[in-house]
Structures are given as structure tokens and as C-alpha cells.
Amino acid sequence: MIVTDMKSRIIEEIQEWKQKRNAILLAHNYQIPEIQDIADVLGDSLALARAAADTTADVIVFCGVHFMAETAAILSPEKTILLPDLDAGCSLADSITADQLRDWKAQHPGAVVVSYVNTSAEVKAESDYCCTSSNAVEIVNSIPDDQEILFLPDMFLGSFVKNETGRENMHIWMGECHVHAGIAPDHVEGVLEKHPEAELLIHPECGCSTSSMYLKSEGILPAEKTHILSTGNMLKRSKESEAEEFIVATEVGIIHQMEKQNPDKRFLAANPNAVCPFMKMITLEKVLAALKENKHVISVPEEIANQAKLSIDRMVAIG
Structure with a gap:
């Protein structure tokens, strides 16, 4: 009860500071549940890049990893981009x-x-x-x-x-990505053996994706139930499908949102140990500190930003 009350107070204070600073909170689908639940925009890298480019907020608090905050800084150089934990990197x-x-x-x-x-x-x-x-x-x-x-x-x-x-x-x-590479074919096959009616939702970064493409083409994996998708499209598929069970082959943080959006469906991690330590670094306390203390401002040198923006603009425009 004490922990719940403290969490509620922190969330209230975050909302107050967001108003004071005209700030928006962007969060990736792999963030911890508490961060996902308070995000103004929750999504995959493409959705968050578009949100960073389109927002009228003065401050963007990026709950993700360093390259994501850099991308926001390139797309919105006139805004203040905050990354609540500077150690949130990316092995890929x-x-x-x-x-x-x-x-x-x-x-x-x-x-x-x-x-x-x-x-x-x-x-x-x-x-x-x-x-x-x-x-x-x-x-x-x-x-x-x-x-x-x-x-x-x-x-x-x-x-x-x-x-x-x-x-x-x-x-x-x-x-x-060391987390996705660690989701192997035998992980998927092991869960599928126990849940043969489940749909497979596989991120293309996974170590099992290449074998899954082959097994799907050979008819060993059911073609109508095997989907290689981005995290955003995984969420979309889990809502639109009539299946009741899903095997999820990506970082396990996304399952929180899947369960929240589909309370009558069951989601099983292909590998429950597929946890990105960098994505889990950002907490409610760090978000509040970022807003109150301007921690940590992410910027990109102008020459690099101008060159990088060309490739990012093409990404945002397609798909």
C-alpha cells in the first residue's frame, strides 16, 4: 500500500511537471509497465520518430535508449530532448x-x-x-x-x-541485438509443442527468424499462424486476430501492452529471459528527475544532424 501511494504521488508530480514544461512523454514498447502506462505516445521506433517530429511540445522526455533520443533531437532540434538515464544504450x-x-x-x-x-x-x-x-x-x-x-x-x-x-x-x-539473438529456434519450438494452437509473432531481429522463414516455407510451421512483424504490427495483429493464444518472440516488455489491450487472450514469451537491461533502466523516479532537473539533455552536432536527417526523413516518409 505504501509503495502504491508513493508511485501514485510520483505519477501526479510527473503530470504536474509535464504541464509546467509543456512536455510530452514518448515510450518504447519494451519499457517497464509503469512507464508504458503513463506515456503520451507508446510505440515502436517508427511511431516514436514520427511523434517526435510532429509534436508541439517544448520538451520531449524519451523513455527508450540513446539512439532513439538522438533521432528525436535530429528531427526536432528546436526542442529539448531528455533521456532519463544516460546509460540506456543499445548493443545493436x-x-x-x-x-x-x-x-x-x-x-x-x-x-x-x-x-x-x-x-x-x-x-x-x-x-x-x-x-x-x-x-x-x-x-x-x-x-x-x-x-x-x-x-x-x-x-x-x-x-x-x-x-x-x-x-x-x-x-x-x-x-x-544480443537480446533478440538469444531467442533461438528451440525456444519457439518448445513453447509451440505445448501450445500447438497458438499464433507465432516473431520479430525479424530474433535469432529464430531465419529458421522460422524456412520452416514456414516448408510447411513445418503453419503459414497462417506464423507472422514475422515489427513490434507495432505485433500489437496490431494480437488485437485483430481471432486466436486466443500467442507465442511472442521479442523482448518481453511488449507483453504488458498485449495483455492490457487483450485481457481475454493469453501471451507466452518464446524466451522469458529475453529482457533488455537498457530498456529497463528508466523508472518513474528518473522521469520525474529528468523533468525537474533537465536530465539528461541529448543533442547532436549540427553538421552530423543535418546529414543524418536526410536518411531519417526518408524513413519517416515511407511505410
Whole structure:
């Protein structure tokens, strides 16, 4: 009871400070339940980027990880972007640097660079297009068929996009999100064995996504029940489907929203240990401190921001 009262007081104070500062709270689907529940906009990377670009708020409190706050700063340079915990990083974004990308581009002169949004501002500045898991296929399809493509940094998403588009001239960087990579085929198969009627909702970053595409094509996984989707589209599918059970292969934070939106349905984590420690760093207390103390302001140098914005604008416009 004491803990509940304290939490309620913190939430009330957050709302007061949001009004004082004309602030908006953006939160990713992987955040802890308390943060999801108070967010003004809750969504995947693409939805949050669009919200950051469109908001009339003076202050954006970004409850996500560092690259997301950087993207908001690039899209809305006139606004104050706050990241409540500076240690909220991303193992996937760390898997490639701007220098590594420049070297890769030198090996493939003239290639079009498509970077997943899970990258640093410096990498985005070296890219032609940004994408998210919800529009990566559409972005690659928008590029002429004879154009060589460098896709980075996630190898599982890259394999999914290459399979969906049939692009043979697409090179894939061998990076991964350690949380998603840890969701293996045997995790999915183990849960499916116990719940054969469940639908499979699989994020393309997962270590099981490549095998799932193959098993689906071979008829081993039921095609009508196997869906490889972004987090936003996972939520949409869970609401629209008539299925009563779902096996969810992504970071487990999304299950809170699924259960909240579909109280009569059951959601099972393919791997209950698929927890991103960076996404769980932001708490109600840190959000309040961010608003009261202006912690921590995220900005991007103007030259890098201007270059990166070109690729991000293309991402926001497609899909």
C-alpha cells in the first residue's frame, strides 16, 4: 500500500511537471509497465520518430535508449530532448561505428546504404536511408533493382529483408541485438509443442527468424499462424486476430501492452529471459528527475544532424 501511494504521488508530480514544461512523454514498447502506462505516445521506433517530429511540445522526455533520443533531437532540434538515464544504450547500435561504415562503403563504391534506426547519429549521417523493422522491406523495394545495397547493422533483419525482397545484390552487416539473438529456434519450438494452437509473432531481429522463414516455407510451421512483424504490427495483429493464444518472440516488455489491450487472450514469451537491461533502466523516479532537473539533455552536432536527417526523413516518409 505504501509503495502504491508513493508511485501514485510520483505519477501526479510527473503530470504536474509535464504541464509546467509543456512536455510530452514518448515510450518504447519494451519499457517497464509503469512507464508504458503513463506515456503520451507508446510505440515502436517508427511511431516514436514520427511523434517526435510532429509534436508541439517544448520538451520531449524519451523513455527508450540513446539512439532513439538522438533521432528525436535530429528531427526536432528546436526542442529539448531528455533521456532519463544516460546509460540506456543499445548493443545493436554499438555493433557498427561510422569509421567501420566508411570502410565498408569504400569496398562497395556507389552502393546505397540502408541503416536500421538502431544506429548512432554518426552512422545515420553516413547512410542514404534509415529504416525500422516495420518499413525496411518497403524501403529496400523503393530502391532500383540494379542498385547494390549495404544493409546494416542487424544480420537477422537483413536476412528477412533479403528474403522478402529477393535482392541478390544486398550485402548484410553481421551485427545483432544480443537480446533478440538469444531467442533461438528451440525456444519457439518448445513453447509451440505445448501450445500447438497458438499464433507465432516473431520479430525479424530474433535469432529464430531465419529458421522460422524456412520452416514456414516448408510447411513445418503453419503459414497462417506464423507472422514475422515489427513490434507495432505485433500489437496490431494480437488485437485483430481471432486466436486466443500467442507465442511472442521479442523482448518481453511488449507483453504488458498485449495483455492490457487483450485481457481475454493469453501471451507466452518464446524466451522469458529475453529482457533488455537498457530498456529497463528508466523508472518513474528518473522521469520525474529528468523533468525537474533537465536530465539528461541529448543533442547532436549540427553538421552530423543535418546529414543524418536526410536518411531519417526518408524513413519517416515511407511505410
